[in-house]
Amino acid sequence: MNNSEQLLRRLPNDIGGLPADAIDRTEHALEPWEKRCHALADVLDFHKIINTEEKRRGVEALGAEMIGKLTYYERWIATFANILFQKGILTPSDLARKMDEIEART
Incomplete structure (x- = not known):
């Protein structure tokens, strides 16, 4: 199988069997924004x-x-935004406006 055939058969996140650095298996605490992202995924799924x-x-x-x-x-965040844009639930300008609002708080 040549490289082109492999690319067509392999999704971008399918990296099994490819050369890579060692996996860092140390536990780490999630950042607050990561916890909120996970909660958002649960809410989007629940609804x-x-x-x-x-x-x-x-x-x-x-x-x-x-x-x-x-x-x-x-x-996850990029994916949620893209899907919400595609479904017409959120627009890029809505997201940009909210990001500006949050940035102004700091």
């Missing part, structure tokens, strides 16, 4: 806004480059 399958597909849709650069919860 049937975004389900687990949509989240998985959304992360894969970010592509290999973004997946490689973003942390686990950063991928």
